[in-house]
Structures are given as structure tokens and as C-alpha cells.
Amino acid sequence: MQYPINEIFYTLQGEASFVGQPSVFIRLQGCNVGCAFCDTKHTWELDTANQVKTIQVIEKTGDRLGWAYFSLEEILAEIARYPACRHIVFTGGEPAMYDLRELISILEDKGYSTQIETSGTEILRVSEKTWVTLSPKIDMPGNKTILAENVARANEIKMPVGKIQDIEKLKRLLQQHAVTNKLIWLQPLSCKENPTKLCIEAALANNWRLSAQVHKYINIR
């Protein structure tokens, strides 16, 4: 099995429940949604134009606009460069576009915990133990729907918030899926009009949590 990889890097998880956790991030290429606010547009804009042919090209250039197919063994070799790491985060792009079960099963056998960051618009192919962070994309281009089974499966829901209407959308989603006892995070969008204050107020009013993308404040990847 070959996986289209945009980047693999070792850093501290900056969002939601695992914040501060040393993690290898496996960023898969491509996205089926295409949000205007996306902070990783390099994974889905200019897709085919920037395809690089070999892993060596990426290694040489460090070209984050490019991507390459990695075999399972090549991904494991990248992870092995960080021997202290015990937690692997699949993100993108949209990692749920790919079947991650074989890779995750090997990682679990090696003692790693796994997490997926997903919009919830694709059927998840992860393991029962994978921590699922669902970040709803409502009214996004292409009008992709969030699958009910993914809402049920999610270990936490992390809502990207730019304006008050996003809070209302989240409330409707929670009502529609009868969500009562999940961890709910509000994540302010990194944009000019900083919506952090709005998120703090809504967190206090609803007993939700704030996910402030710590990595962007402490200037790490």
C-alpha cells in the first residue's frame, strides 16, 4: 500500500485533548472539502502541478508544496527517526480519504497510540483504539455532509470558529445528533479578526473547552 504524503514531522500536539503530547504528524495529501480558512492549503491547492516524483526530491528540497507516495515501510522508517515518540497523529488534508487500518495495526503492535484529525465527511478506516478528533465543516464548498457514524464515533468535537454563526452551527449539529456527553472544543480560526474572545465567552456559557492552537503561539511546527 502506498500513501500520498505531504509531510511527516515530530512536534508537540497543539490542539484539543492531547495538547503538549510529543507526536509524529503524518500529513496526508489532498482534501475533499476545501475550506477558505484552511491553514494547510499546501496539501490540496496546486495538487497535481506540485507533485514531486521521488522521496529524494522532498528530502533534498524540503518542499512542503510537493508530495510523494510513501510505502508503509518508508513511513515506519520516518517514525523510527524519533525514538522517544509514542503518539502518532494522522492529519492532512483529509486523512480519512485513505485506508489507514494496516498501518495503524502495525503501529499499535509497536506500542504507539494513534489519533486522526478529520472533518468527518468520509467513512473512517482506522482502529477501534484510534482517538478521533472530529472538526465539523458546515456549509463548506461542495456541501459535504458529516457522517452520523463519525459523530457517534468521535472522541471529541473540535469546532473551528470564526464568527458567532459558527457557534450556532455547532449547537445545531449537537442537537441533530443528540450529542450530550462528548468533549467539545472551540478552536479560534487564525485570521485577522481574532475570534478568541468569542470562543472564550461561548466556552464559559456552555461548559465547552478552548483549543487555542498552542503551536502557533509558541512558534513551533
Ligand SMILES: C[S@@+](CC[C@H](N)C(=O)[O-])C[C@H]1O[C@@H](n2cnc3c(N)ncnc32)[C@H](O)[C@@H]1O
Ligand atoms: C488542517 S485540518 C486537517 C484535518 C481535517 N481535514 C480537518 O479539517 O479536521 C486540522 C485542524 O485544523 C483546523 N484548522 C484549519 N484551518 C484553521 C485555521 N485557520 N485556524 C484554526 N484552525 C484551523 C481544522 O478545523 C482541523 O481541526
Ligand SMILES: Nc1nc2[nH]cc(C(=O)O)c2c(=O)[nH]1
Ligand atoms: N503542533 C501542531 N499541532 C497540530 N494539531 C493538529 C494539527 C494539524 O494540522 O492537523 C497540528 C499542527 O500542524 N501542528
Ligand code: SF4
Ligand atoms: S477539511 Fe481540513 S484540510 Fe480540508 S480544507 Fe478544511 S481544514 Fe483544510
Ligand SMILES: [Mg+2]
Ligand atoms: Mg495545523
